[in-house]
Amino acid sequence: MKVGFELLAELVNIDSTTGGEAAYLRYLEELFVGLGWQVERQEVAESRWNLWVRRSPCPRITFCTHVDTVPPHIPATLRGDTLHGRGACDTKGVLLAMVEAVLGLPDEVQQQCGFVWVVGEEVDHIGASVAGAAPLWTSEWMVMGEPTQNRLATGQRGILKIAIETTGQAGHSAFEEAGHSAVEPMLDILAALRGPGWPSDPLLGATRFNIGLLHAGVAANVYPPSATAELLFRAVSDPAALLEEVERRVAGRATVRLLASNPPVKLAYWPDLPTDVVPFNTDAPYMSHLCPVTLVGPGDIRTAHSEHEHLRREDYEAGVLLYRSLVTRWLAGDRPRLG
DSSP states (O other): OOOSGGGHHHHHTSOOBTTOOHHHHHHHHHHHHHTTOEEEEEEEETTEEEEEEESSSSOSEEEEEEOOBOSSOOOOEEETTEEESTTIIIIIHHHHHHHHHHHTSOHHHHTTEEEEEESOTTTTOHHHHHHHHSOSSOOSEEEEOOOBTTOEEEEEOEEEEEEEEEEOBOOBTTOGGGOBOSHHHHHHHHHHHTSSOOOEETTTEEOEEEEEEEEEOSOTTBOOSEEEEEEEEEESSOHHHHHHHHHHHHTTSSEEEEEEEEOOEEOEEOTTSOEEEEOSOOSGGGTTTTSOEEEOOSSBGGGTTSTTOEEEHHHHHHHHHHHHHHHHHHHTTOOOEEO
8 A cells, every 4th residue: 555645535534533533543553464564552441542553672763643633523625735624634644644754764764663643632632641651662762743834843831721610609680688699709710810920931931821611600680609610721830830829819719620731841853943832732741751752743733623624735745754854863863952
């Protein structure tokens, strides 16, 4: 089977929405078994697994990306030299560029490369969490794929996802003594959180957060008995310390519940190549303790998660050449700098 941009439509047409990655993983298994590579599953949850692929027992270089996509599934459409569809750049085009890059290297170099493909990155990083805690081999360097416009990431922000819950007492809103609102303390708390004083970092920039969900009340003429807000911080500092500051500003007026967190990461890059700091979250925090991680890939993540997601052939082909050049540099002893 020829591996190249022409295969991308076939990959995109396989629905691999988070939780339903099995068909896509089976496709990859069959592809690499046919090529004579060793393929091993790592169970993650029922009917979900990571896939580890290699030719030698302990490859020195591991290519890694996730196989899940966000909903809804959007089939592939080729318009000129641009492939549209869910996963085109995030990350089926990235995965395919990695595969083509490695298969185009000399046999003795292929022997030093392996792949790990993980589930669940778009929701809870469950696949990377399992892979990072119990790797099936050790490597000296990892290339993680995300659509970065072929720019090497020098660092990425972490996340702190929390729920804030306030309580009131339901009652007829015409009578002050009939109850009290859970919304009013919530508004005060959100105002306090939107104030200044959050950490910043010379590389990663300022802490940012989004009030993504707000739920409250039962009717306009009833005091809301409860209110919930879900917030996502883009962390440039220790998420645990960030959570402590949240609780300080909440000052006992609400319950703060931790939903998810991972730390910011400094990444491995070559300063003579185009670089960037990525504001989005990836699986890197769950792998960076194993070995240095370089984060790079073709495509623009700003089109991902939208009906306009796409990957241009020229960006894909540039990604293939970039991956090959990074392997060549690394094996020649030209090591990346840690951001």
